[in-house]
Amino acid sequence: MTDQRLKRLGLAIAAPVLALFAAFLITSLVLAIAGDSVTGVWGQILSLPEARGMTNIVNSATVYYLSGVAVAIGFRMNLFNIGVDGQYRVASFVAAVVAGEAFLPGYLNTILALVAAMAVGALWAGIAGLLRVTRGVSEVISTIMLNSIATALVAYLLRKAAVDNPGSNITATKPVPEGSRIPGFTLFPGAPNEVYGFLFLAFGVGVAYWVVINKTRFGFDLRATGLSESAAVASGIRVKKMIFISMLLSGAVAGLVGMPILLGEAYAYGSTFQSGLGFAGIAIALLGRNHPIGIAFGALLFAYLDEQSNPLQILQNVSPDIVRITQGTIVLTVVIAYEVVRRYGVRLEQRQVAAALGAGPEGRGAGGDRKEVAS
Known part of the structure; x- marks a missing residue:
């Protein structure tokens, strides 16, 4: 039960982390194409604010x-x-x-x-x-x-x-x-x-x-x-x-x-x-x-x-509008990331159910046949 909770927590954290990473890459690409300093912009954004x-x-x-x-x-x-x-x-x-x-x-x-x-x-x-x-x-x-x-x-x-x-x-x-x-x-x-x-x-x-x-x-x-x-x-x-x-x-x-x-x-x-x-x-x-x-x-x-x-x-x-690009990218990528993680979670649960029924990935069809016969 503990392992399942850890997996669920990991999946819940994975989606926003994936979205933020994708937003970081896309924003960096925009900065590079525009000829702006990628390291300079991120250095400013990621710096520790004053009081x-x-x-x-x-x-x-x-x-x-x-x-x-x-x-x-x-x-x-x-x-x-x-x-x-x-x-x-x-x-x-x-x-x-x-x-x-x-x-x-x-x-x-x-x-x-x-x-x-x-x-x-x-x-x-x-x-x-x-x-x-x-x-x-x-x-x-x-x-x-x-x-x-x-x-x-x-x-x-x-x-x-x-x-x-x-x-x-x-x-x-x-x-x-x-x-x-x-x-x-x-x-x-x-x-x-x-x-x-x-x-x-x-x-x-x-x-x-x-x-x-x-x-x-x-x-x-x-x-x-x-x-x-x-x-x-x-x-x-x-x-x-x-x-x-x-x-x-x-x-x-x-x-x-x-x-x-x-x-x-x-x-x-x-x-x-x-x-x-x-x-x-x-x-x-x-x-x-x-x-x-x-x-x-x-x-x-x-x-x-x-x-x-x-x-x-x-x-x-650099125009502060670059942050608007980052925020907008986060919105788009977070939707995609949550769907990717959701599908991965569904597949993971299917494998766990198949394993609990004593059927591996190759025997999933046979397990399904046995279930139909039993029903």
Whole structure:
């Protein structure tokens, strides 16, 4: 039993390692063709970041992690929620407006903003879920369209809700009161910046995700429906209800994606609020195989690559977009690597079963004949 677990662990590790190695080779080939220094670029990317950079990596990974979990909820249901980017934008804007109005004192106002963000994110994702279960509209198409609508809607509403900000060209909402902000903390000695206090809430989201998916009846029904919708129907699971609830949950977590930035750094939603976080979550969920620990490693990897790409233009005269090539290559190679490893694992299990039945590779056909006769 121990050997089987070790083999499974080895196969699970082999896929991402293979994908990273392939991404390394492909990126190196691109650099060589472009005439850039392969060793110089990788020397910079693989160097140890300073304390400030380490803090930036943890902060970015916190945001990426929430995005990855939001996408993973849909993936476990065999749903492709491509709309996390739009969902967190709408949710962040509403949360900023709610927090800026300070309807409640102190951290009660913070909780209200978080609830508002989750509710709006769930509502925006629920539109795609409702279209899927009532009209059969693919969630891929509807969520992509909702992303565009969300961008335009937030831009329009931002001009209505913006307040005067003397000396700045940034259009932004009212600032979050100081008593409602989530304070950071110093994790790396000597760092001039702080790690988001939201890190602990993100950790809680990961734990809740694992418990719900693996330890509850709802999680079992969700996974069963994702594996085989017809089998789920035959076992009495209300598939349409599961699809709709899964989209709501995915959207609710997506609503939290912008909260570390809003409540821990920016303190307002403005025209410069970070975008593109939802699309990164898709890659991170794929890389992490929808597992909370795997998603954490994927988030740290993407955050690390982002941080290390910043000085490439200055130190190596190479565009930091080379890191985008690396990240995109990781996404493509990880899908191929997981399929290769999966097929190898299936063959390995077939050999083990054949050996347990007393039939070697050459006698597999004879073993099959004996099984048919016995049946």
